Amino acid sequence: MDVDDPAPRGGGGGGEPPRIRRLEESVVNRIAAGEVIQRPSSAVKELVENSIDAGASTVSVTVKDGGLKLIQVSDDGHGIRFEDLPILCERHTTSKLSAYEDLQTITSMGFRGEALASMTYVGHVTVTTITEGQLHGYRVSYRDGVMENDPKPCAAVKGTQVMVENLFYNMVARRKTLQNSNDDYPKIVDFISRFAVHHINVNFSCRKHGSNRADVHSASTSSRIDAIRNVYGASVVRDLMEIEVSDENAVDEIFRMDGFISNANYVAKKTTMILFINDRLVDCTSLKRAIEFVYSAILPQASKPFIYMSINLPPEHVDVNIHPTKKEVSLLNQERIIEMIKDAIEEKLMNCNTTRIFQTQAVNTSALTQASTQKEKGTEVNTPTGAKSQKIPSQMVRTDPRDPSGRLHTYWHGQSSNLEKKSDLVSVRNVVRSRRNPKDAGDLSSRHELLTEIDTNLHSGLLDIVKNCTYVGVADEVFALIQHNTRLYLVNVVNVSKELMYQQALCRFGNFNAIQLSEPAPLRELMMMALKDDESISDENDKEKLEIAEVNTEILKENAEMINEYFSIHIDQSGNLTRLPVVLDQYTPDMDRLPEFTLTLGNDVTWDVERDCFRTAAAAIGNFYALHPPILPNPSGNGIQLYKKNKDCMASGERDNDSTNTDEDEIDQELLAEAEAAWAQREWTIQHVLFPSMRLFLKPPKSMATDGTFVQVASLEKLYKIFERC
Ligand code: ADP
Ligand code: MG
Numbered sequence: 215m216d217v218d219d220p221a222p223r224g225g226g227g228g229g230e231p232p233r234i235r236r237l238e239e240s241v242v243n244r245i246a247a248g249e250v251i252q253r254p255s256s257a258v259k260e261l262v263e264n265s266i267d268a269g270a271s272t273v274s275v276t277v278k279d280g281g282l283k284l285i286q287v288s289d290d291g292h293g294i295r296f297e298d299l300p301i302l303c304e305r306h307t308t309s310k311l312s313a314y315e316d317l318q319t320i321t322s323m324g325f326r327g328e329a330l331a332s333m334t335y336v337g338h339v340t341v342t343t344i345t346e347g348q349l350h351g352y353r354v355s356y357r358d359g360v361m362e363n364d365p366k367p368c369a370a371v372k373g374t375q376v377m378v379e380n381l382f383y384n385m386v387a388r389r390k391t392l393q394n395s396n397d398d399y400p401k402i403v404d405f406i407s408r409f410a411v412h413h414i415n416v417n418f419s420c421r422k423h424g425s426n427r428a429d430v431h432s433a434s435t436s437s438r439i440d441a442i443r444n445v446y447g448a449s450v451v452r453d454l455m456e457i458e459v460s461d462e463n464a465v466d467e468i469f470r471m472d473g474f475i476s477n478a479n480y481v482a483k484k485t486t487m488i489l490f491i492n493d494r495l496v497d498c499t500s501l502k503r504a505i506e507f508v509y510s511a512i513l514p515q516a517s518k519p520f521i522y523m524s525i526n527l528p529p530e531h532v533d534v535n536i537h538p539t540k541k542e543v544s545l546l547n548q549e550r551i552i553e554m555i556k557d558a559i560e561e562k563l564m565n566c567n568t569t570r571i572f573q574t575q576a577v578n579t580s581a582l583t584q585a586s587t588q589k590e591k592g593t594e595v596n597t598p599t600g601a602k603s604q605k606i607p608s609q610m611v612r613t614d615p616r617d618p619s620g621r622l623h624t625y626w627h628g629q630s631s632n633l634e635k636k637s638d639l640v641s642v643r644n645v646v647r648s649r650r651n652p653k654d655a656g657d658l659s660s661r662h663e664l665l666t667e668i669d670t671n672l673h674s675g676l677l678d679i680v681k682n683c684t685y686v687g688v689a690d691e692v693f694a695l696i697q698h699n700t701r702l703y704l705v706n707v708v709n710v711s712k713e714l715m716y717q718q719a720l721c722r723f724g725n726f727n728a729i730q731l732s733e734p735a736p737l738r739e740l741m742m743m744a745l746k747d748d749e750s751i752s753d754e755n756d757k758e759k760l761e762i763a764e765v766n767t768e769i770l771k772e773n774a775e776m777i778n779e780y781f782s783i784h785i786d787q788s789g790n791l792t793r794l795p796v797v798l799d800q801y802t803p804d805m806d807r808l809p810e811f812t813l814t815l816g817n818d819v820t821w822d823v824e825r826d827c828f829r830t831a832a833a834a835i836g837n838f839y840a841l842h843p844p845i846l847p848n849p850s851g852n853g854i855q856l857y858k859k860n861k862d863c864m865a866s867g868e869r870d871n872d873s874t875n876t877d878e879d880e881i882d883q884e885l886l887a888e889a890e891a892a893w894a895q896r897e898w899t900i901q902h903v904l905f906p907s908m909r910l911f912l913k914p915p916k917s918m919a920t921d922g923t924f925v926q927v928a929s930l931e932k933l934y935k936i937f938e939r940c
Contacts, residue, residue, distance in 0.1 A: 240335075240358060243305065243335045243358065243359065246332065246335075247331070247332035247333070247335035247336045250329060251329070251333055251337075253281075253392060253398055253401070254277070254282060254285060254392070254398040254401075254402065255281065255401035257337075257378055258275060258277070258281065258285055258402045258406075259405050259495070260324070260329035261285065261329075261376050262275065262409060262418075263323035263329075264287075264323075264324060264329065264330075264376070265289035265291055265373075265374070266323060266409070266416065267291075267310065267323055267324055268289060268291025268292050268293070268373070269291050270289035270290050270291035270373060270416060271290060271416055271434065272290045272416065273289045273409075273416060273417070273418050273419075274287070274288045274418075274419045274420075275287050275402065275406060275419065275420040275421070276420075276421055276423050277399055277420070277421075278422070278424075280392070280397035280399045280402075281381060281398050281399070281402060282380070282392060282398075283423075284377065284423055285377070286376070286377045286378075287375070287376050288374070288375040289374055289375075290372045290373040291373050291374060292345065292346070292373075293343045293344050293351075293372070293373055294341070294345065294374060296352055296365065299352060299361065299365050300360075300361055302330060302356070303331050303333075303334045303341075303356040303359050303361075304360070305328060305331040305332075306331075308325060308327030310324055310325050310327075311325040311326075311327075317534065318529060318530045319529045320529065320534065321493070321529065323493075326535075331359050333378050333381075334357055334358055334360075335358055336381060336382050336383075336385060337378045337379060337380055337381040337382065337383065338355065338356075338378070339355065339356045339357075339376065340353065340355045340356075340376075340377045341353070341354055341355075341356070341374065341375070341376050341377075342368060342374070342375045343370065343374040343375070344370035344371070344373070346372070350367045350369060351367070351368055351369070352365035352366065352367060352368065352370075353365065353366050353368045353370075402420060403420055403430055405495070406418050406419075406420040406430045407445045407446070408495055410430060410432035410441060410444070411438070411442050411445055411446075411488055412488070412490045412493070412495070412522075414434060414437070414440075414441045415436075417434050418430055418431070418432045419431045430445060432444050432445055438474070438522075439451055439456075442474060442522060450480070450520055452479075453476050453479045453480035453520075454474040454520065455474065455475055455476075455477050455562060456472075457471075457473055457474065457475050457523075457559065457562055458471065458472045458473075458558075459472075459554055461554075468527065468528055469551060470525070471524065471525045471555055472523075472524055473521065473522045473524055474520075474522045475505075475519060475520070475521050475523075475559060475562065475563075476517075476519045476520040477563070478513050480517055480519065480520055482518050482519075482520065483517070484518050485502065485506055485519055485520075485521070486519075486520045486521065487521045487523075489501070489502075489521070489523050489525070490523070490524045490525070491524075491526075491527065491543055492525070492526060492529060492532055493524075494543065496542055496543050497541055497542055498542070498543075499725075500548070500552060500799055501551075502521075503721075503722075504552050504555070505555070505556065505559060506518065506519065508559050508560050508910075509563070510669075511677065511681065511910075511913070512560065512563045512564060513563065523555075527546075531546040531547070532544070532545055532546075533545075556910070658828075660824040660825035660828055661720060661723050661828055663825060664720050664828055664829055664832070665720055665721070668717055668720070668915070669913065671915040671916055672913045672915065672916070673915060673916045673918065673919050676914035677912075677913065678698075679696075679698045679914075680908050680909060680912050681909055682699075683696040683697060683698040683703070683905075683909075684696065684697045684698075685900075685901055685905045688897050689704055691843045691848055692706055692708055693705060693707065694707050694900055697930075700929055700930040701928070701930065702930070703924050703925060703926050705924055705925075706922065706923045706924075707841050707900055708841060708842055708843075709918065709921075709923040710904075710908060710914070710918070711904055712836045712837055712840035713915065713918070714904070714907065714911060714912045715797050715798065715835060715837075716832050716833055716835070716836030717836075717911065717913060718797045718798055718911060719781065719795070719835040719836060720832050721911070723781070723828075723832075724779060726782035726795035726797070727782075727795070727796040728784070728794070728795060728796065729794045729795070729796055729802055730792065731791065731793065734786060734788075734790030734792045735791045735792075735808070736788075736790050736791075737766070737770060737790065737816075738763045738764065738767050740791070740808060740809040740813075741762070741763035741766055741809065741813045742759060742760070742763050744809035744810045744812065744813040745759040745763060746759075765816075766812075766813060766815075766817055767816065768789075770785055770789070770812070770816050771785060773821055774786075777815075778793075780828070781795055781835065782795035782796075783795060783815070791808075795835070797835060797839045798839070798903065798907050800903055801899065803838050806845045807842065808838070810838075811834065811835075811837075811838035814837065814838075818830060841896060841899065841904060843896070844889070844892035844893060844896060846888060847889070849890055849893070850893070854881065857881050857882050857885055857889065858881060859880055859881065859882050
């Protein structure tokens with residue numbers, strides 16, 4: 215049976231439940247293999263990692279037909295013992311791990327003993343290997359985890375060669391999708407390029423079968439920058455800066471990052487992020503996003519960055535066992551680590567921005583020179599070492615959110631004046647070779663237009679406030695109080711969170727993590743709930759409301775595929791909502807507002823014009839995810855009156871005691887506790903999720919300066935003057 219074929223359906227509709235059967239082991243293995251080896255490039259990654267684990271100093275990769283016909287990886291590592299060959303490709307056979315606890319300290323890339331086995335379930339694997347001191351090597355082929363024949367002696371050069379042929383020959387659907395989709399070869403080249411940048415003492419090569427030109431060819435070197443130059447070209451290296459961060463406070467250093475990041479001159483449409491954590495090539499979406507936002511905040515409209523970063527942490531702080539292809543790892547204190555890296559990059563970029571001005575002058579086009587001279591004048595006042603701090607009257611005013619001890623700090627302003635220069639530079643700078651920037655499927659131009667709109671509407675003064683403010687506390691149900699330099703502002707939490715969520719919905723577009731609802735929620739019922747309180751539609755037996763719910767459910771079902779792909783809102787065939795997007799990490803929207811959201815989505819989204827559709831859908835998401843006040847009224851202060859129990863209930867049994875009851879006894883304690891928890895939770899979220907994320911991501915639009923979203927309430931200089939007089 216082909217595991218890609220749908221299983222025969224037993225029972226059906228309202229009949230008897232289908233029988234549960236145990237799957238044959240070969241089917242189980244093939245399903246598991248399909249997870250580990252998702253595509254040809256994942257097989258290449260596993261094989262190359264095995265070669266590196268085997269201590270190889272040369273690794274050569276040859277690929278035919280995007281890896282579907284042939285993948286061959288040869289290395290000069292320690293080879294495989296003859297006596298291990300029979301179990302080499304069985305599932306869970308490995309030389310790298312023996313007890314579960316070893317995972318805590320593992321430094322090899324493999325540990326599950328699944329990769330080779332998986333390949334034999336979905337392809338034809340042949341291994342040729344020789345160990346040191348032997349006169350000849352052995353060759354043996356595998357199918358479904360076992361040897362097809364006894365190992366045959368053969369001539370061999372040092373190390374191991376693994377050949378995988380006809381990948382996914384027995385998974386028709388997978389093979390078809392891969393054949394139809396783009397060739398995997400660019401992905402393979404990309405992997406090898408990344409390995410070559412990190413493992414600088416290994417020679418890598420990667421070529422198409424039959425071609426004598428290698429697409430990656432790296433020679434071992436002692437210098438990282440040489441390795442990057444070798445693989446990505448001199449034009450990239452010219453615009454890179456070295457960066458280093460470590461955990462300076464800790465007694466024994468536990469975190470260390472070093473790498474290279476692009477400066478303001480670098481130009482590319484897509485981020486290149488080469489991330490190694492404890493020498494493992496991994497993805498970390500939250501880190502990548504944080505970095506991208508630092509770039510877009512400091513260098514608005516600049517290009518996407520190039521990042522090579524190697525992070526080292528104690529092995530016990532990294533959980534390597536959370537992803538089937540080991541593509542992701544989980545870190546202890548991830549937020550803190552991201553914050554440190556983000557701050558370091560921010561600092562580096564701000565400094566490099568000043569440097570760039572002088573570089574630009576040297577280019578000597580008159581327009582550029584003029585622009586930079588203006589900029590220079592501008593920076594005189596605001597350079598980090600400038601004299602601005604002297605203008606602030608009292609040393610007691612705390613102005614730096616990151617420095618509670620009261621150091622005065624001046625901030626960098628005026629990013630907007632760089633915009634014109636940037637576009638001039640675009641034409642003279644080289645772009646990374648295009649094959650390393652395959653077109654992103656989610657890069658629809660309407661979405662880009664909306665993102666550009668956000669950039670054009672950005673208010674740089676407010677951006678500075680948002681980035682560098684200190685959170686003081688919530689002021690009332692809607693406003694929070696913040697301090698920026700010596701000024702206090704009230705910020706409308708609902709407005710800013712709505713905008714933040716809208717922007718995030720567009721930024722994460724097509725790339726969301728998902729919140730799985732514990733049970734599928736029927737859209738019709740949700741919409742009926744939302745319509746219930748709508749007095750404008752008066753209808754005795756709810757006929758009209760039912761119709762509205764019905765029509766909107768159908769609309770959403772029709773557009774289900776699209777909203778799932780772009781916004782990760784998943785609606786099943788029967789009109790149930792099953793998944794929502796993660797718009798901000800660690801944040802789930804208030805589910806009391808879900809009914810209203812489904813109705814808005816059906817009713818208010820423009821489905822036929824792409825750009826309007828994205829805008830209105832993102833706005834609906836923004837409104838749902840915004841930090842509205844909880845539905846239960848705020849119980850603090852006089853609000854507590856609202857939680858008094860109904861007098862009529864009190865009247866019946868407890869009348870005798872009534873006069874002796876204190877106020878507290880009349881309160882519905884359960885409801886009150888619920889309300890208090892909701893408000894406390896909101897306050898916590900505003901401080902610990904909303905404001906930190908705003909610092910990172912929000913691009914406040916100009917309208918917010920005048921529509922009451924930000925209101926200046928006091929200037930501390932003036933307050934201090936008043937105090938001095940007292
Ligand atoms: P894992 O890498 O998780 O141990 P694999 O299925 O990738 O599992 O490999 C199984 C074992 O085969 C490894 O533990 C290693 O001992 C051996 N092996 C695989 N590839 C090579 C290689 N290129 N050189 C030497 N030994 C290898
Ligand atoms: Mg392995």
